[in-house]
Every structure is written in structure tokens, then in C-alpha cells.
Amino acid sequence: QVQLVESGGGLVQAGGSLRLSCAASGTIFSINTMGWYRQAPGKQRELVATITSGGRTNYADSVKGRFFISRDYAKNTVNLQMNSLKPEDTAVYYCKLDQFVTANDYWGQGTQVTVSS
Secondary structure (H helix, E strand, O other): OEEEEEEOOEEEEOOOOEEEEEEEEEOOOOOEEEEEEEEOOOOOOEEEEEEEOOOOEEEOHHHOOOEEEEEEOOOOEEEEEEOOOOHHHOEEEEEEEEEOOOOEEEEOOOEEEEEEO
16 A cells, blocks of 8 residues: 655745655555646646656646756655746645556645745
8 A cells, every 4th residue: 555645735925935745655666656736726637747766857838947846765755846836836736656567556635735926
């Protein structure tokens, strides 16, 4: 069983920064992708950023140059540094782990990020 626990959400003014963290526990295989997704009210969940076990990153166009994803492989954590936040970044942010060995994916419970104008 795998558990993902997110932390770091909150309320921030436009232009500010927040750092999200996600810790994975349980049976974690070495080949995987971790990432962050978000869902705003009335909208579909969308990709924000992902990072593979090899360190390859992928970002949504809307966050490129503002958000930065990183991993601590020893601790099975993934972080999202969010800078220059905009009101349109307001959403619930979810951590995700894709394990290719078992073809399973896992989601965290979500953490609210609210950016005021």
C-alpha cells in the first residue's frame, strides 16, 4: 500500500510564493514518476508539473518559469516551489505517484492553495 501526504498549502497574496511538499510511504519502486496536479472549482484536474525517477521534468505552459519541481529520492518526497503566484493558480493541489512496475497510480488527499488579488 502507498500513502501520499501533502503539506504546504495556504493563502498568499498575488506575487507571493508557496512551497508544497509530498511524502510517499509504503512500497515504492525505483522507477516512477511523481508530480503535482491541480483542480480549480468547476474545472477539470490538470497537470502542473511532473518529475521522473531519472530527473526529467515536465511543466504546464501556464506555470513554466514560475514553478519548480524537485525530488528527494532518498526520502521519497516531491516538492513544488511556486513563485510569482497569480489568482488563477488558486486550486486544490494534488500529489500523484505513478509506479510503472505495477501500473498503479496513487493520489494524495489534496492541499488548498488560494491566491488573493
